[in-house]
Amino acid sequence: xxxxxxxxxxxxxxxxxxxxxxxxxxxxxxxxxxxxxxxxxxxxxxxxxxxxxxxxxxxxxxxxxxxxxxxxxxxxxxxxxxxxxxxxxxxxxxxxxxxxxxxxxxxxxxxxxxxxxxxxxxxxxxxxxxxxxxxxxxxxxxxxxxxxxxxxxxxxxxxxxxxxxxxxxxxxxxxxxxxxxxxxxxxxxxxxxxxxxxxxxxxxxxxxxxxxxxxxxxxxxxxxxxxxxxxxxxxxxxxxxxxxxxxxxxxxxxxxxxxxxxxxxxxxxxxxxxxxxxxxxxxxxxxxxxxxxxxxxxxxxxxxxxxxxxxxxxxxxxxxxxxxxxxxxxxxxxxxxxxxxxxxxxxxxxxxxxxxxxxxxxxxxxxxxxxxxxxxx
Amino acid sequence: xxxxxxxxxxxxxxxxxxxxxxxxxxxxxxxxxxxxxxxxxxxxxxxxxxxxxxxxxxxxxxxxxxxxxxxxxxxxxxxxxxxxxxxxxxxxxxxxxxxxxxxxxxxxxxxxxxxxxxxxxxxxxxxxxxxxxxxxxxxxxxxxxxxxxxxxxxxxxxxxxxxxxxxxxxxxxxxxxxxxxxxxxxxxxxxxxxxxxxxxxxxxxxxxxxxxxxxxxxxxxxxxxxxxxxxxxxxxxxxxxxxxxxxxxxxxxxxxxxxxxxxxxxxxxxxxxxxxxxxxxxxxxxxxxxxxxxxxxxxxxxxxxxxxxxxxxxxxxxxxxxxxxxxxxxxxxxxxxxxxxxxxxxxxxxxxxxxxxxxxxxxxxxxxxxxxxxxxx
Numbered sequence: 001x002x003x004x005x006x007x008x009x010x011x012x013x014x015x016x017x018x019x020x021x022x023x024x025x026x027x028x029x030x031x032x033x034x035x036x037x038x039x040x041x042x043x044x045x046x047x048x049x050x051x052x053x054x055x056x057x058x059x060x061x062x063x064x065x066x067x068x069x070x071x072x073x074x075x076x077x078x079x080x081x082x083x084x085x086x087x088x089x090x091x092x093x094x095x096x097x098x099x100x101x102x103x104x105x106x107x108x109x110x111x112x113x114x115x116x117x118x119x120x121x122x123x124x125x126x127x128x129x130x131x132x133x134x135x136x137x138x139x140x141x142x143x144x145x146x147x148x149x150x151x152x153x154x155x156x157x158x159x160x161x162x163x164x165x166x167x168x169x170x171x172x173x174x175x176x177x178x179x180x181x182x183x184x185x186x187x188x189x190x191x192x193x194x195x196x197x198x199x200x201x202x203x204x205x206x207x208x209x210x211x212x213x214x215x216x217x218x219x220x221x222x223x224x225x226x227x228x229x230x231x232x233x234x235x236x237x238x239x240x241x242x243x244x245x246x247x248x249x250x251x252x253x254x255x256x257x258x259x260x261x262x263x264x265x266x267x268x269x270x271x272x273x274x275x276x277x278x279x280x281x282x283x284x285x286x287x288x289x290x291x292x293x294x295x296x297x298x299x300x301x302x303x304x305x306x307x308x309x310x311x312x313x314x315x316x317x318x319x320x321x322x323x324x325x326x327x328x329x330x331x332x333x334x335x336x337x338x339x340x341x342x343x344x345x346x347x348x349x350x351x352x353x354x355x356x357x358x359x360x361x362x363x364x365x366x367x368x369x370x371x372x373x374x375x376x377x
Numbered sequence: 378x379x380x381x382x383x384x385x386x387x388x389x390x391x392x393x394x395x396x397x398x399x400x401x402x403x404x405x406x407x408x409x410x411x412x413x414x415x416x417x418x419x420x421x422x423x424x425x426x427x428x429x430x431x432x433x434x435x436x437x438x439x440x441x442x443x444x445x446x447x448x449x450x451x452x453x454x455x456x457x458x459x460x461x462x463x464x465x466x467x468x469x470x471x472x473x474x475x476x477x478x479x480x481x482x483x484x485x486x487x488x489x490x491x492x493x494x495x496x497x498x499x500x501x502x503x504x505x506x507x508x509x510x511x512x513x514x515x516x517x518x519x520x521x522x523x524x525x526x527x528x529x530x531x532x533x534x535x536x537x538x539x540x541x542x543x544x545x546x547x548x549x550x551x552x553x554x555x556x557x558x559x560x561x562x563x564x565x566x567x568x569x570x571x572x573x574x575x576x577x578x579x580x581x582x583x584x585x586x587x588x589x590x591x592x593x594x595x596x597x598x599x600x601x602x603x604x605x606x607x608x609x610x611x612x613x614x615x616x617x618x619x620x621x622x623x624x625x626x627x628x629x630x631x632x633x634x635x636x637x638x639x640x641x642x643x644x645x646x647x648x649x650x651x652x653x654x655x656x657x658x659x660x661x662x663x664x665x666x667x668x669x670x671x672x673x674x675x676x677x678x679x680x681x682x683x684x685x686x687x688x689x690x691x692x693x694x695x696x697x698x699x700x701x702x703x704x705x706x707x708x709x710x711x712x713x714x715x716x717x718x719x720x721x722x723x724x725x726x727x728x729x730x731x732x733x734x735x736x737x738x739x740x741x742x743x744x745x746x747x748x749x750x751x752x753x754x
Contacts, residue, residue: 007442007754008463041695063696065384083696086385086637086651087715107640110714131640138697139640139649147643171694260463263484263508263516266524272516274463278730282659317548318418318726319440319460320515337487338464349695353655353731356753376733377384 001366003359008260008340009279011355013370015362017254018048018236025218025235026055032224037061037080037211039233042349044373045358046074048236059101061231065089070373072100080211081105082167082231084131084139087114094124103127103164107141112151112161119160128155129167129211134192136171143196152200152207165209165228168193173216175288179246186217194226219247237348240293241285250344251305257296257343257351258359259321261335269325271335275343276319281350298323299342303363313343378743380736385637385717386656388732390747392739394631395425395613402595402612403432409601414438414457414588416610419726421750422735423451425613436478438608442466447750449477457588458482459544459608461508461516464491471501480504480541484518489528489538496537505532506544506588511569513548520573529577529584542586542605545570550593552665556623563594571603596624614725617670618662627721628682634673634720634728635736636698638712646702648712652720653696658727675700676719680740690720 003012029036038052041063049060049071059078062068068081080103096102104126106112115126130151133140141148155163170189176182189212197207213231237255238248259275280296296313300306314324325331345351353374360368380389406413415429418440426437426448436455439445445458457480464487473479481503483489492503507528510517518525532540547566553559566589574584590608614632615625636652657673673690677683691701702708722728730751737745
């Protein structure tokens with residue numbers, strides 16, 4: 001079967017690029033002497049996670065309890081839920097910990113006390129990471145705050161919890177404008193985390209591991225001294241946002257959306273495809289850069305990884321994508337109803353979460369179909 | 378069970394508001410003397426569609442072939458797929474037409490020829506609507522163009538297709554700034570469509586029906602003379618976008634997202650919830666208005682339908698929602714980890730498509746759980 005027979009919109013994974021991305025990141029982790037615990041929130045796919053494990057991943061990272069449940073059921077035995085624990089899930093998490101090693105993340109006394117109580121009541125000793133804010137200012141304790149030290153101390157002293165160490169996410173690396181800036185963000189995350197760990201250790205606390213990670217930082221970092229593990233996720237597919245900020249090139253982007261042209265009026269400078277907001281997502285990509293791509297960009301020649309400079313997805317409604325041409329000669333007599341286009345998305349994680357299946361492709365050949373576990377509890 | 382026991386993020390439907398919205402729109406259609414064929418792309422839910430049919434809907438409208446398949450399997454016998462037919466689905470559509478009446482939409486010779494051919498080969502006579510651009514400039518033929526008349530003529534003359542009439546979507550009504558402007562947009566759609574139908578009829582063509590619709594237009598239109606049916610969808614839930622453009626009030630919004638506070642650092646002017654982009658969607662709402670809501674807004678008092686003027690969802694990453702307070706005294710000592718908040722979304726259609734289930738609520742009581750058919754072929 002070829003991609004030309006697929007129902008559209010279809011989500012295509014170029015398996016050669018995927019495998020190269022997986023191998024490269026595992027190589028980088030090995031070279032830096034850190035464990036790789038890939039974040040599967042990007043792909044939500046058992047086959048890809050199995051591949052990551054075969055290549056040497058230490059375990060996986062998930063973003064939701066649903067993902068933890070699904071991957072535990074598929075046999076994954078070491079899972080970090082890298083999201084500040086919503087207390088409403090504490091009891092369920094303790095139950096799931098009997099089937100797999102489920103490592104939780106907290107950044108508050110409330111969440112810690114909640115887990116302590118469960119430990120006391122049912123004897124379930126959960127692994128717990130302390131989330132640290134290394135400058136992104138989303139979640140995590142300020143490493144200079146009294147709360148940070150108090151939580152390190154109480155996690156160390158807890159008889160009901162196993163303290164795994166400190167964990168961060170350098171989400172601010174997405175503010176970079178080039179590879180050099182990513183390297184600066186990556187080094188900031190590394191140094192903030194290692195300094196905090198050393199300070200805690202020098203005052204007598206144990207900090208078993210230091211876990212950091214984002215795809216930009218892990219794609220560009222120059223060394224990771226003092227770090228135990230990294231948790232990038234997006235690198236399996238990359239996307240146009242990663243291209244723009246300097247993490248990768250277009251030829252590293254493994255995920256594309258195949259769409260049908262469904263409307264193209266005579267003389268119009270636009271046509272409509274069936275890849276709308278529920279295919280590409282409404283992520284507009286990096287707003288701090290001169291973003292010339294609108295909501296997605298059409299390949300001129302996929303085999304050569306060449307994007308069309310004049311043909312962009314301008315607006316997305318639920319199921320319609322309006323593709324506009326800045327140069328009208330580019331679409332004259334082309335893109336007839338029934339033709340297909342291949343679109344590079346801004347944000348592969350959100351795009352993947354709109355679909356139920358990946359079509360795995362080599363060239364135009366469809367070699368497999370893999371399930372995307374995008375459900376919710 | 379109450380909402381306080383639900384896993385978060387949870388999608389809540391206030392059933393009293395839902396029922397009032399359904400009844401009001403059916404009443405409006407009855408009063409205007411038009412059929413109501415609600416667009417189920419908003420809710421994707423058998424229970425709600427059944428309720429719409431019981432109240433008097435003539436059939437349903439869907440946005441994807443998957444929805445057509447699912448609702449046909451559930452016994453819906455009259456379905457319009459109000460999306461320009463992607464030719465790759467033509468054969469499947471003809472097959473499905475043997476189980477249900479599936480009405481298709483085209484706006485090109487290519488799509489018409491494709492259906493003609495299927496009609497000739499297997500004798501399946503499909504119902505076909507001609508999509509007309511009434512000024513929105515997305516899909517549809519220009520009613521003043523030679524192509525428009527040519528397609529009306531050839532659909533009339535076709536022995537293989539059944540011409541249902543002309544169909545439009547007044548998506549530009551979303552550009553309105555108040556109810557009066559919506560009424561102008563609605564009247565423009567109505568008059569463009571009726572004039573086109575009359576012109577075609579006066580030149581000897583049959584135009585059996587005229588179908589129009591959008592939730593803003595159908596919430597505000599003053600009369601619908603010459604129109605046969607309307608296809609609003611969003612009105613079942615409404616949302617903050619509809620409030621802003623003047624379709625409804627906050628008390629008409631039936632869909633909310635219940636989220637847990639998962640991180641709140643001492644002294645911070647923000648907290649984090651577990652309703653991120655994969656709960657609320659990245660729809661930023663109307664950009665042409667002074668949009669004071671960022672990516673979502675927290676209720677101060679849901680029972681009184683009062684939104685918190687100072688507490689907005691500022692940014693969304695995949696599973697994190699960053700909620701920021703413009704007035705720091707509003708969150709001091711409140712919104713602790715484990716508390717829940719109820720959030721009004723910008724775009725209920727895209728929010729619903731992020732979830733697998735609706736929790737049906739009356740006050741804080743959860744009375745039912747309905748499946749959302751959000752899959753893809």
